Amino acid sequence: MGDLKELHQEVLDRATPSKDEEQRVMETVERVKSVVSRVGDEMDVEVAPRTVGSVARDTWTSGDRDIDIFMLLPKDLETEEFRKLGLELARKTAEEGDSYVEEFAEHPYITARFGEFDVDIVPCYNVDSYREVTSAVDRTPLHDDYLSERLDPELKDSVRLLKRFMKGIGVYGAEFKVGGFSGYLTELLALNYKSEEKGVSHPSFIESLEKTSRWRYGMEIDIEGHGSSGQFDGALVVVDPVDPNRNVAAALTKKRWAEYISACYTYLKNPSIRYFYPPEPTIHDTDTVKSIIRERDTNLVLIEFERPDVVDDTLYPQLRKTSRWLKSALEEEGFDVIRTDIEGESGVYVLVETQQKKLSSVEKHFGPPVTAKKHSESFLDKYLGEDIHSGPYIEGDRWVVERKKTRRNPEKIIMESLREPERAGVGKDLQDAEITIYKGIESVDIASEFLSRYLVGKPIWLKPKNN
Secondary structure, three states: HHHEEEEEEHHHHHHHHOOHHHHHHHHHHHHHHHHHHHHHHHHHOEEEEEOOOOHOOOOOOOOOOOOEEEEEEOOOHHHHHHHHHHHHHHHHHHHHOOEEEEEOOOOEEEEEEEEEEEEEEEEEOOOHHHOOOOOOHHHHHHHHHHOOOOOOHHHHHHHHHHHHHHHOOOEOOOOOOOOOOHHHHHHHHHOOOOOOOOOOOHHHHHHHHHOOOOOOEEEEOOOOOOOOOHHHHOOOEEOOOOEEEEEOOOOOHHHHHHHHHHEEEEEEHOOHHHOOOOOOOOOOHHHHHHHHHHOOOOOOEEEEEOOOOOHHHHHHHHHHHHHHHHHHHHHHHHOOOOEEEOOOOEEEEEEEEEEOOOOEEEEEEEEEEOOOHHHHHHHHHHHOOOOEEEEEEEEOOOOEEEEEEEOOOOHHHHHHOOOOOOOOOOOOOHHOEEEEEEHHHHHHHHHHHHHHHHHOOOOOOOOOOOO
């Protein structure tokens, strides 16, 4: 227990913002809120600037550089007027920062740079209940109210430990690129598993990991007992305490859910700082990557897309959709797909690896039973005049032919699929993008680091046995 206490304290010492860091954040917060209020007065708009999220709840971790400032506007504003005034308020506020970009979610907001911090300046309605909510952002201040009343110092420490743990294993963040745990969801888990046990190092954190390590698919958490969990599906269902019609874990993918459970039980068995602050990932040099690809002796195809002008939350779902579609197209042709992967940072890529480099030209095709005379006649009429390898012949009680397979190379199937006029399985913004296909080791010079991560495969928190 002593070692565990020391480990947790080391993490907290690194994860808890210093007084200096806290002061810089607060100065930025007050500066932006002051600008919002002044701009509101100049525009004659009733607006209440409010800090929300982890900064407001004092659960942020050292090194975080994101601040959320919401601009609460009267709830009697019509939608169009709300959008127009909200965006104008945000834009004029952002103009007093160093730079800014306009973002689009359910309605526009602005991310501005003020010194060392990125500040999301978000208009929302000033609501008192989930019944008045018109978009996800309206609900956020309600989340702050709920958690601020319930997070005591011990729970705040547990939240920081949980966040650092999730960041370390790569499951933190509800954005589509990650598909993991949001900050709000993490804090609800700490609250749900709050423990009063004595003599344990940060009991709520340990309780959360222990309970999580025993989760089963479809686990339901309903802190306020709303009784609405049955209306949701997913690996994890967490009913929003302030809105019974929302699953807080809706963005969590099955993969991240599974990774978190696995990391929880391996950490409890063998605690290590690497779960919170992992070592640098293994990145092979290009010669090593090429050597590994040759040794695998599989067929590896890299599809490079020209980057569309969209944000990550739009790009990543489209890459995943495209990846699933190409995998399905290859499997339908008879290829065994080992794995697929996507990348949207160093480039825009879909990677596909198949067991076979080329399929046999023989495709065995079973026809009807000989006793089905009408279908047998149609089958024979079709294939007696076809250019086939063998048959028709009878195997057991069924007609069989061995057809000539024309689509035998994975890269050919991929290219033909991507050239289809409809491209139904390709993400919308990728459909008109310029495409380049690389095969095997020729892909290494294009995306060496991405391929290296793919080939290593193993989660960074999974400690080797000899270490």
